[in-house]
Amino acid sequence: MSITLFIPPPLRSECAGATELNVPGASVRDLLAELERRHPALYRNVCHETGSIRRHVNLFVNDDHIRDRQGLDTPLTAGDTVYILPSVSGG
């Protein structure tokens, strides 16, 4: 089952400029595992080497932050879009 993965502008250089990727996965965890296989450099920008999502990176499934669903175990279904979005912060 292929899911649309939205790539934010700062990370597009890690996947040849793509704005979206089609990545299979029955859950967010599966999708990230496949992302690591297909695009390891992009994956490293999203997750620590421990496998946890970086503190200032947010993943949404459609309109829902995964923390408000089932985290990495949030199920995915055909037609879903997963958004990678950096937090808004700075100074």
Place this chain on the structure above:
Amino acid sequence: MADTIVLALGTRKGLFIAHGSKSRKSFTLHGPFGPGVAVYSALIDTRGRGRIFASSCNAFFGRKVLTSKDMGRKFKETAAAPAFPKDDGRALANIWALETGADKKEILAGVEPASLFRSSDGGDSWEMVEGINNHEHARQWQPGAGGMCMHTIIRDGNRIHLGISTGGHYLSEDGGQSFKAANTGVGAGFVPDPFPEFGQCVHKIVNHPDAPGRLYMQNHGGWAEWDGPGGPRPDIGVLRSDDHGHTWRSIAKGLPTDFGFPLAVHPHDPDTVYVVPLEPMTRTCPGAAPAVWRSENGGDSWSRLTRGFPKKNSFFTVLRDALDIDDRKSPALYLGTTTGQLWIGRDGGEEWECLFDSLPPIHCVKVAAM
């Protein structure tokens, strides 16, 4: 003969490179590279054709290593940054030190959480140095205010000296296979035992190739008035070793305060050492009057270098890697402040001039002739 003086300036908003002629009268600024991302460490590697490396510590997307093959006109990411094994449980939080390693290509990286990595292919792949990363003390080290960082790496033949905050000084005498805490005489003011085996908040260590075994250390001083358990600990902040770091003694007498971050040694005289004393509470220069202090006798006495600096109302903070000295016949020092000023101290620090006065906060300053 190298004829360009290259400065690598790691700032809170990226890496800047400045090029100057041999006269060092003026410098041209390039950058920022890795714009908007903090740079805590840089290395001007003059081996071979010469390369510049810098860490780029993106709070969003992780830590990278940048490299340039053209003296800092263009940078690109290396293929990989240091990373812990997946089952280790630790995750890279920052890259605090980049240094040359054992041969013509090896690069060493000191990171947060305090660990050492080495690369033998110019930073495209990294391996963990087990002897320190899995040292029996490693899980007992505690973070200082800046994080639990390995900030100092000194390669001296088969010896490797490491400075860890807060972990102390660790020494390998077998090329990095094994390490031992080597902190005899290194005090700590924030634990009941004034001289623990390890856990000191070492700020910086430097050596000199012409004085085998000699090291200078800026430790976390400022405990002269301490009235907690163990009592006052004056003069534990500036130290010297003459036995490859096995034992240390204070050389802080004569300084206005023994707190500070950076150290530098004169390239042609191992007895000439520079420190930047800071008020321990504010971590700014005493009396709001910037000064670099120089000893020309290995720390037995100190003199205050102020010519060219503001005389008042100037609250400089100079961080652990923000002081360096070039290797010219009459060397110049380069000092960066957290208020974004880069100063040059010509003639060994006799005369100071502000080269750039409105950079982002400066974390590190490295200089080399290329």
